[in-house]
Amino acid sequence: MCYNAAMNSLRSITAVRVLVILVVLLIWKVTVSIIWEYRNYVPPNFESDFLFGRDPYFWGGYHWAFYIHLLAGPPSLMLGTILISQRLRRRSLAWHRRLGRVEVALVLLMIAPSGLWMAFYAATGAVAGVGLGLLAIAAATCAWCGWRSAVTRRLEAHRRWMWRTFLLLGSAVVLRILGGLTTVLQWDADWLYAASIWASWLVPLLVFEISSSSSSRVRWRTLPSSMTP
Numbered sequence: 001m002c003y004n005a006a007m008n009s010l011r012s013i014t015a016v017r018v019l020v021i022l023v024v025l026l027i028w029k030v031t032v033s034i035i036w037e038y039r040n041y042v043p044p045n046f047e048s049d050f051l052f053g054r055d056p057y058f059w060g061g062y063h064w065a066f067y068i069h070l071l072a073g074p075p076s077l078m079l080g081t082i083l084i085s086q087r088l089r090r091r092s093l094a095w096h097r098r099l100g101r102v103e104v105a106l107v108l109l110m111i112a113p114s115g116l117w118m119a120f121y122a123a124t125g126a127v128a129g130v131g132l133g134l135l136a137i138a139a140a141t142c143a144w145c146g147w148r149s150a151v152t153r154r155l156e157a158h159r160r161w162m163w164r165t166f167l168l169l170g171s172a173v174v175l176r177i178l179g180g181l182t183t184v185l186q187w188d189a190d191w192l193y194a195a196s197i198w199a200s201w202l203v204p205l206l207v208f209e210i211s212s213s214s215s216s217r218v219r220w221r222t223l224p225s226s227m228t229p
């Protein structure tokens with residue numbers, strides 16, 4: 001009985017590990033395909049999908065936000081996949097701290113401000129723009145709270161805030177997967193892009209909040225009574 005329970009938990013741990021590895025590989029693959037598109041951005045090709053129709057304002061300041069965003073986006077996503085690794089954290093806390101500082105700086109100083117700026121020019125309209133603007137504010141808030149909680153040694157809070165930051169950055173990947181799906185399904189509607197933007201960060205965040213609150217309830221219930229107030 002005890003052996004069976006141990007085998008079951010080993011199997012579920014292995015399944016979770018395999019799933020995490022697959023998700024990380026997917027994130028890296030999508031990030032590489034994002035970087036591949038940079039051939040249309042340096043120098044800017046105003047006939048390409050994203051830059052089409054942006055030439056009137058591109059060199060009037062937008063280019064700063066755009067290139068800062070392009071520079072900081074991929075490393076932040078890749079660093080995120082490294083920082084969530086418990087193995088690396090256990091092996092070298094010093095490296096976790098160093099890379100964590102870089103990650104927070106990338107989000108606070110580059111991705112969030114440039115994303116907020118670019119949100120005002122969202123090609124698909126105001127609803128999409130508000131979704132992207134709020135995403136930028138949410139990412140900056142989570143990264144700031146994650147950094148503050150690390151500095152003040154509130155490690156559980158730190159873990160949760162950094163997971164939120166990572167999920168918000170991951171919206172760039174979710175958005176492109178949704179875009180690919182709608183293309184394959186030949187589903188084209190005006191509201192689809194705006195809906196995908198909102199869904200790309202709200203749905204992962206919601207799933208995280210629900211799953212982490214239910215798992216902390218389970219942990220709370222299983223605490224020995226001597227440890228409850």
Ligand code: HEM
Binds near residue numbers: 073121
């Ligand atoms: C959570 C933080 C982020 C915010 C708020 C944000 C915001 C934005 C905004 C507002 C745009 C312009 C959209 C439009 O005009 O329709 C944009 C485009 C872009 N973003 Fe982000 N972004 C974030 C994270 C990322 C990450 C992590 C990456 C890299 C993997 C990334 C890569 C790009 C690229 C390459 C573009 C240019 C368009 C394209 O090639 O698809 N962004 N982003």
